[in-house]
Amino acid sequence: MIDTALPRPYQNYVYAYPHKTAYRPLPDRPALARVWAGESRSALSLYLHIPFCEVRCGFCNLFTRVGAPADLTGRYLDALARQATAVRAALGEAESPRFANAAFGGGTPTFLDAGELTRLCDIAEQIMGADLRAIPLSVEASPSTCTADRLAVLAERGATRLSLGVQSFVDEEARAAVRPQRRADVEAALGRIRDAGIPVLNIDLIYGIDGQTAASWRHSLDAALAWRPEEIYLYPLYVRPLTGLARHADLDVAEQDWDRERLARYAQGRDHLLAQGYQQVSMRMFRRGDAPPQGPDDYACQTDGMIGLGCGARSYTSRLHYSFDYAVELREVRGIIDSYVATTDFGSAVHGRVIDGDEAARRHLLQSLLQTEGLPVADYRRRFGADPWDHFGEQLHALAGRGWLAETGAELLRLSPAGLAYSDAIGPGFFSPDVRAAMAAYELR
Incomplete structure (x- = not known):
């Protein structure tokens, strides 16, 4: 039974803060040279966004489109190169940027063919100056686009991690999630990935799909484990506005029953992976105990900046997202993709949110506390001049009262296993009133 006195467990996945629905057009459209003035360039992350997929999954609310007519992918890469050139010029020559990691996301980056993937890598290396063979490079992919020639390009150019969106090894569940695929094709793709020799394989799975049972969830978990992936992500199914599943959702379905089911499948998946030698990194992420290190588990933007290229990418400085x-x-x-492809002047920031000291503190706390390692209190104090209990005492005391904090001492704040299970409820509790208001006022489109 779910304690009805507790908040609903699945509210908002805090993969970045503030969420893009809190962004607004920037009235002064600041020049990128001014945005990056005074910002450290010593440990940047680089993200290249490809907004194309072969099919749009029913649960997907990512910025992506299905297919790419005519020469759209080529024209998109042209625009990406123009943007990269403008960003690199804005960074200046006084301190050359040094990249600590890179990622290609989407959409589905492997929607691009082998030649286009080569060009994508060239943009990252030759224009931005990222040495892809010397830093962790993560690439997102789908089973149908994991062809041998694409994987060969990625392996040769230095990809260290490939994340495959499988979601379910049960064909009926995949169809229920509006992700048409056959298990045989998924298994064949996994074989090609292993043959390519990319060091880290991540498999994404989803729980809470209509018709999923404890037995079928165990079936998917074991099918994934058979490949000994270095990482496995377990995602709760969300039904978002304007997505395929949202158009067909039965509004009379008892949300509490669905919450109970997802919590049960989460606990089942967590316990099974831990028993198989995986270590829990966050509510979603599990890493095999003997997996090679990859640098930062997930870019958390607590301290270093990120340069995002592409029409769906974010960039972070200490003062502006x-x-x-x-x-x-x-x-x-x-329409947004068409506008991006037609853009010739990428020298300004056009859409975003100013980050003040309070928002920076919230971001740092969220991106640390929601990891199993927790938040080192001394690090927070050094960065923000106060103890996190001074800034967020009400929220932290509430977590402690529910048993959601395992560590509450002067050295470390860390979630308990029960707290990790409620990560998607804990995160929104630290959103600022201004961000909450901006997200609430965002017009869905």
Whole structure:
């Protein structure tokens, strides 16, 4: 039974803070040279966004479109090169940027063919100056696009991690999630990935799919484990506005029953992976105990900056988060992509949110506390001049009262196993009133 006195466990996945629905057009459209003035360039992350997929999954609310007519992918890469050139010029020559890690995300980066993937790597290396063979490089992929020639390009150019969106090894569940695929094709793709020799394989699985049972969830977990992936992500199913599943959702379905089911499948998956020698890194992420290190587990933006290239990418400085416009509805997404492809001047930040000291503290706490290692209190105090209990005492005392903090001492704040299970409820509790208001006022499109 779920304690109805507790908040609902699945509210908001805090993979970045503030969420893009809190971004707004920047009235002064600051020049990138001014945005990056005074910012450290010693340990940047580089993210290249490819907004194309072969199919849009029913649960997906990412910024992506299905297919790419005519020469759209080539024209998109042209625009990506123009943007990279403008960003690199804005960073200046006084301190050359040094990249600590890189990622290609989407959408589905492997929607690009082998030649286009080569060009994508060239943009990262030759224009931005990232040495992809010397830093961790993570690439997202789908089973149908993991062809041998694409994987060969990624392996040769230095990819150290490939994340495969499988979601379920049960064909009926995949169809229920509006992700049409056959298990045989998934297994064949996994074989090609292993043959390519990319050091870290991550498999994404989803729990809470309509019709999923404890037995079928165990079946998917064991099918994934058979490949000995270095990482496994377990995602709860969310039904988001304007996504495929949202259009068909039965509004009369008891949300509490669904919460109970997802919590049960989460605990089942967590316990099974821990028993198989995996270590829990966050609510979603599990790493095999003997997996090779990959640098930062997930870019958390607590201290270092990120440069995002592409129409769905974010960039972070210590004072500003910025991107292009955001949408989910297919027609709106296509319009934003078309506008990006036609853009010739990428020298300004056009859409984003200013980050003050309070928001920076919230971001740092969230991105640390939601990891199993927790938040070192001394590190927080050094950065923000106060103890986190001074800034967020009410929220932290509430967590402690529910048994969601395992460590509450002067050295470390760390979630308990029960707290980790409620990560998607804990995160929103630390959103600022201004961010909450901006997200609430965002017009879905």
